[in-house]
Amino acid sequence: MASERRALQPRKQPRQARAEHTRQRILAAAAHVFAEYGHAAGTTNRIAEQARISIGSLYQYYPNKDAILVELMTRHLDAGMTALSRGDDDTAPSSLEDGIRRYVRRTIDNHQDDPHLLRVMLEQAPCSSxxxxxxxxxxxxxxxxxxxxxxxHPEVRVADREVAARLLVSTVELVVHQLIAAPDPLAPTRLESELVTMLTRYLKGDAGERESRTPHSI
Structure with a gap:
């Protein structure tokens, strides 16, 4: 177990600016290689070549390509948390739909940098503890x-708010992951619009729509 853990961790943390620059080059090169070749063909040799360093230099920082992919995934999660915390500084949403739109938009923005790399990370990144x-x-x-x-929120009609919150998060994460990284991805604006409409109607319980219907004559 300890050996498996070490195999997915960086070998050293840079303490000097030059070393940190080298690590950033490795990660940037790995992102490019994994996006272009996938996990299986995204070898450390290709990563070192893309980073323009020797394979020996790469191994000073990472024991294998899986450790690099885990770090890329970790950084993706950290970026998502940063985006979420930045949203705390926003003015209060004017409506439920506005609040949901902000949440959906931040999630989409965090997944647009490289959809091909995103797919590799989601489907093939090894799981360390x-x-x-x-x-x-x-x-x-x-x-x-x-x-x-x-x-x-006065517009929310669902009874179980905890379940609703979990469904909101899971739905946005899964749908954005799938459709941003799909071979034929939806345009971000279209994806945002459809997700916001779907989630807002769910949270409102379609109350407004039901009230607007007139009963059929018998």
Whole structure:
């Protein structure tokens, strides 16, 4: 177990600017290689060549390509958390739809940099205990944020707010992951619009739509 853990961790943390620059080059090169070749063909030799360093230099920082992919996934999760925390500085949403739109838009923005790399990370990144723990914390934080968004909102009609918050987070994450990284991805604006409409109607319980219907004559 300890050996497996070490195999998915960086070998050293850079303490000098030059070393940190080299690590950033490795990660940028790996993102390019994985996006172009996938996990199986995204070898450390290709990553080193793309980074313009020797394979020996690469191995000073990472024991294998899986450790590099885990770090890329970790950084993706960290970026998502940063985007979520930045949203806390926004002015209060004017309506439920506005709040949901902000949440959906931040999620989409965090997944647009490289859809091909995103697919590799989601489908093929090895799961270390640290990564699984980070994913769990990430989901808990996002669920708490969604719960806060809908908890006392007068437009929300669903009875179980905890379940609704979990469904909101899971739906946005899964749909965005799938459709941004799909071979024929939806345009971000279209994806945002459809997701916001679907989630807003669910949270409102379609109350407004039901009230607008006139009963059929018997």
């Amino acid at each position: 640290e990564l699984l723990e980070k994913v769990s914390r990430y989901q808990q934080t996002r669920t708490a944020h969604a719960r806060e968004l809908i908890e006392d």
